Amino acid sequence: MRSSVRSGEMAKLTQLIDNEVFRAYATYTAIVLLKMMLMSLITVYFRITRKAFVNPEDTASFGKGESAKKYLRTDTDVERVRRGHLNDLENIVPFLGIGLLYALSGPELYTALLHFRIFAGARIAHTFAYLIPLPQPCRGLSWAVGYAVTISMAYKVLKTVLYL
Amino acid sequence: MRSSVRSGEMAKLTQLIDNEVFRAYATYTAIVLLKMMLMSLITVYFRITRKAFVNPEDTASFGKGESAKKYLRTDTDVERVRRGHLNDLENIVPFLGIGLLYALSGPELYTALLHFRIFAGARIAHTFAYLIPLPQPCRGLSWAVGYAVTISMAYKVLKTVLYL
């Protein structure tokens, strides 16, 4: 039934998503974005178990006045997850944009997979290194690996398309 | 005149933008990104009306020394808008990436519109819930709805394109 409603245009779009490099980009992008979204759930989990909130309306269920106010505080575990989340934003946003352009710049499938897999692995390792936390340079190295992969893709993009 | 300068390649690009699912994605993405950008203006508005700044150069017009220094402070309203802005970033970035891949994965137009409309509605509701602020669970629920829609799109993307 699905194919019966597909117009010619839809078929063309499907060609994009059927391209192996683009499928690999789509897979790893979905994975790292889902991983980043997981940080929200971990933040909520720590906020509730540590009873550490930032908005007064979030503590209303704990009672009124001073009894609720004491839960408006920062907690080191919550702040750690939030820093990990912000670091994800700072690094996954460039991957999202540069990775898309890279996937469209006609790289070899093998090379593209290598870039995407290393980036996703590095970001997952970074999250473990940040949240456990592992001693340095674990977190620093995993960050640097993801950073270097993104620079490598940006180099390929600019080499292929440069139009100033 | 515009059509006369269109090359064959441009026509192909236009086919992408003429696809109904892609047009819906483009429309709702533009809407949620503009809504996110609005948070910057609201922050500026509160910084000026509350006289709460963070950079010394921003308070220079209030005079020199102590008279200007007192405006380098945090304000609960400004911080609230900034938290809403960051929450937008954390949730709209995944929508931007996963939504694009979803739009290219050949969903039914009806299903796609449902996803995009609910996401945009949930994020607009989230902003009102955060800024008014409404009592919980208004903000929590609107956040969760947008989150669930993004997960649903990611599931469709991974089911369609998985290439590890």
Added chain:
Amino acid sequence: MRSSVRSGEMAKLTQLIDNEVFRAYATYTAIVLLKMMLMSLITVYFRITRKAFVNPEDTASFGKGESAKKYLRTDTDVERVRRGHLNDLENIVPFLGIGLLYALSGPELYTALLHFRIFAGARIAHTFAYLIPLPQPCRGLSWAVGYAVTISMAYKVLKTVLYL
């Protein structure tokens, strides 16, 4: 050799990247994302030179106990770079999404280049204005110019594709 492994699909993808407007989008997007990534390196540089860290594991190499603990502090230069980085995220994410849709909406090459160049120039000027720092309204103006360019592109996108 590279062309020999190109399938018909790959050729189609390449047509996208060969389109001049899309190439311009790819070039300026890569530039502003690399500029944003540079903020991470500048943060690391200031954290090390100012000896101002936030994670206890980052100061372990300075010794144990109180001797290391004193480096867990905020520094005005580090915080300034971090604010610039967050401002980049808040403004470059909308450019990433709206710029892509704009590039696909069939603008004139001249108009598109004008938008992309002004945005990239404004964000680079914004970084200098923030980090030096230059007196206001330098930072405010450079921010507003990038903001206005993004609004202009969003208007073109919505005018071309609106599908609610």
